[in-house]
Amino acid sequence: MPELIEVDLYRQAAKRALGRTIKSVAIPNETYLVGDSDLSKFRKAIYGRQLRGVRRIGKLLLLDVAHVSVGMRFGMTGRLIVDDEPAIDQLLYTTNEMQKKHLRCVINFEEEGALSMIDPRRFGNVELGPDESQVGPDAARITAEELTIFQSSSASIKALLLDQRRIGGLGNLLCDEIMWRSGIKPTRTGRTLKTTDIQLLASTIQATITELTDRGGSHMGDLQSQRRHGGSCPTDGCELTRDLVAGRTTWWCPEHQC
Numbered sequence: 001m002p003e004l005i006e007v008d009l010y011r012q013a014a015k016r017a018l019g020r021t022i023k024s025v026a027i028p029n030e031t032y033l034v035g036d037s038d039l040s041k042f043r044k045a046i047y048g049r050q051l052r053g054v055r056r057i058g059k060l061l062l063l064d065v066a067h068v069s070v071g072m073r074f075g076m077t078g079r080l081i082v083d084d085e086p087a088i089d090q091l092l093y094t095t096n097e098m099q100k101k102h103l104r105c106v107i108n109f110e111e112e113g114a115l116s117m118i119d120p121r122r123f124g125n126v127e128l129g130p131d132e133s134q135v136g137p138d139a140a141r142i143t144a145e146e147l148t149i150f151q152s153s154s155a156s157i158k159a160l161l162l163d164q165r166r167i168g169g170l171g172n173l174l175c176d177e178i179m180w181r182s183g184i185k186p187t188r189t190g191r192t193l194k195t196t197d198i199q200l201l202a203s204t205i206q207a208t209i210t211e212l213t214d215r216g217g218s219h220m221g222d223l224q225s226q227r228r229h230g231g232s233c234p235t236d237g238c239e240l241t242r243d244l245v246a247g248r249t250t251w252w253c254p255e256h257q258c
């Protein structure tokens with residue numbers, strides 16, 4: 001599943017198309033386009049316009065075109081292909097084969113090439129002018145001060161980290177890796193977090209993102225190979241616990257995460 005790290009790689013790849021002029025757009029199934037604009041309004045807003053910026057907020061990729069932005073959300077299995085080249089060589093849960101039937105949105109340029117979204121399971125979407133204020137502070141730059149809002153919540157820490165309005169960019173794998181590294185049990189509520197926990201969490205989030213970005217993806221965490229039945233904690237060897245937390249399969253160490 002693309003998390004902030006993968007979407008940032010898409011952003012970097014999409015920069016190749018900066019300055020090009022949009023010639024045409026194909027969205028084979030119009031339900032992939034969400035928000036207030038239908039396909040004709042969408043086309044009208046971007047045809048003949050230049051791609052002048054590519055940004056990322058949390059897991060949302062933004063293409064700046066004239067005075068509007070096109071938002072791309074990659075859901076569980078979405079990927080971005082730039083000029084027929086995948087932005088990431090290998091991504092967990094998805095195949096790299098260019099499958100035409102999974103093409104959800106193709107933006108063609110007058111000069112050359114295209115930006116294409118492939119999304120087999122179709123949990124992603126495209127939106128003209130998405131509300132950027134709905135995404136919380138970016139996880140890659142999160143501060144302890146911004147995380148103090150967790151302390152007034154009775155929701156689980158896993159749910160809080162996954163809530164894109166509170167902190168933008170984390171998905172299931174990064175959340176489990178961060179909580180494992182922090183020694184924090186995912187089912188604990190936000191209210192139980194002390195100030196020292198908040199500081200540890202904020203620094204661990206930043207450090208984990210930096211390290212896994214260098215390794216090449218959200219699936220490159222130390223816990224990853226042990227996310228299976230019989231898997232054990234890489235630190236103390238204790239068998240990992242698995243449960244559904246915040247609706248997601250969650251793995252943690254019952255020994256050192258408390």
Ligand SMILES: [Zn+2]
Nearest residue numbers: 233236253256
């Ligand atoms: Zn452990």
